[in-house]
Amino acid sequence: MSADYKEELIRLQESGRLRQLRPLAGRQGCHVQCQGKELLNLTSNDYLGLAGDASLLRRFYEGMDAGNLLEGYGLGAASSRLLAGDTALAHQLEQDLALAYGRPAALLFNSGYHANIGILPALLGKNDLILSDKLNHASIHDGMQLCLATHKRFAHRDYDQLERLLVTHRQRYERVVMVSESVFSMDGDVADLSRLVQLKKEFDALLYVDEAHAVGLYGEAGLGKAEEQGVVADIDLLMGTFGKALASIGAFVICGQDLRDYLINHSRSLIFTTALPPVVLNWNRFVFQQQQAMGKQRRHLAALSLQLRQALQQQGLSTGGDTNIIPLIIGGDQETVGLAGKLQEYGFLIFPVRPPAVPEGTARFRLSLTADMAWPDLQGLPAILSRELAAVSSQGRIRGGGTR
Numbered sequence: 001m002s003a004d005y006k007e008e009l010i011r012l013q014e015s016g017r018l019r020q021l022r023p024l025a026g027r028q029g030c031h032v033q034c035q036g037k038e039l040l041n042l043t044s045n046d047y048l049g050l051a052g053d054a055s056l057l058r059r060f061y062e063g064m065d066a067g068n069l070l071e072g073y074g075l076g077a078a079s080s081r082l083l084a085g086d087t088a089l090a091h092q093l094e095q096d097l098a099l100a101y102g103r104p105a106a107l108l109f110n111s112g113y114h115a116n117i118g119i120l121p122a123l124l125g126k127n128d129l130i131l132s133d134k135l136n137h138a139s140i141h142d143g144m145q146l147c148l149a150t151h152k153r154f155a156h157r158d159y160d161q162l163e164r165l166l167v168t169h170r171q172r173y174e175r176v177v178m179v180s181e182s183v184f185s186m187d188g189d190v191a192d193l194s195r196l197v198q199l200k201k202e203f204d205a206l207l208y209v210d211e212a213h214a215v216g217l218y219g220e221a222g223l224g225k226a227e228e229q230g231v232v233a234d235i236d237l238l239m240g241t242f243g244k245a246l247a248s249i250g251a252f253v254i255c256g257q258d259l260r261d262y263l264i265n266h267s268r269s270l271i272f273t274t275a276l277p278p279v280v281l282n283w284n285r286f287v288f289q290q291q292q293a294m295g296k297q298r299r300h301l302a303a304l305s306l307q308l309r310q311a312l313q314q315q316g317l318s319t320g321g322d323t324n325i326i327p328l329i330i331g332g333d334q335e336t337v338g339l340a341g342k343l344q345e346y347g348f349l350i351f352p353v354r355p356p357a358v359p360e361g362t363a364r365f366r367l368s369l370t371a372d373m374a375w376p377d378l379q380g381l382p383a384i385l386s387r388e389l390a391a392v393s394s395q396g397r398i399r400g401g402g403t404r
Ligand code: PMP
Pocket: 111, 112, 113, 114, 116, 137, 139, 181, 185, 210, 212, 213, 241, 242, 243, 250, 251
């Protein structure tokens, strides 16, 4: 290996930023085995607890039409959708999605990452402008980098600043697209979609909402924050993934028919990649349908998240957001890595989240709750966190202002 790469890895290690792959074993619902120890998994995006739901899997496999193994459950699509990789299944899933959202069309992508890097560059050119929330996910950022359009970022959820940007710049560009996550992945807070819709209408802009952390969790039918806030019909491009609450892989965008057709012709991350395998399409259809009736799990998760937030606050720890993603800002990278290791000793699997995934000086724990957890799993955590954080700050090792 070239010396520069080695040096960079040493530098990352010394600054607490080295990322490593760590295999987990023996997953049983929200409990995992890590280095021989059973831990409560507080890092997962399996928000409805479906990835470890053996009875759901059994129902899926029992319902398989064995006569149709290759077409319905095969493990390889063999080519891209625009070549021979397209299937009736993909179209059925898209129809299910469009119907559930009550919108004209849906288009599948292989993942949320593919969607976010493929949609903006396809739709926008050099005379266009993207206005993006500063805390939007890396995949949205990467999509903007691939785009010829100008992009500007507004402060997180600062819609007054967004409005000022629209006032100043709208006239100079042909198309303007506003992009926001609905539930922010690292902060667990929520965009004001109604305000975004109002701005989009006032300034004749397009609205692109990433519901990766909301699909399955909000709204009567689990369609996301847009359903809960009653604005599905006003969102031009609503992106959701199957990779999180829906325990699978793949993603979709809900949009108008023309936009769908346009993306099929121009979106490179759709055109130049092998289609999702039939078995995944089938599971996605099954799980998307099943989740619509999971109001009970959604309510349980919301109540559990509130209970943990309140218990953390009672320990003097302040948290942001109001979803099942609970951030606890620690500040320094090394401290966050050290504390994560300590929490594993107590039986909690929490990975440190460090820059560049979050802004400098805001390394954190991102406590991610799932619907298969119960309060006894969590009740010891606030006191442990409070004690361990106090120990670190008394040694003067917290740089980022402790908790917030
Ligand atoms: N958008 C957001 C907000 C995300 O957090 C993520 C994944 N962490 C993605 C998109 C990418 O989705 P996927 O995992 O399906 O590629």
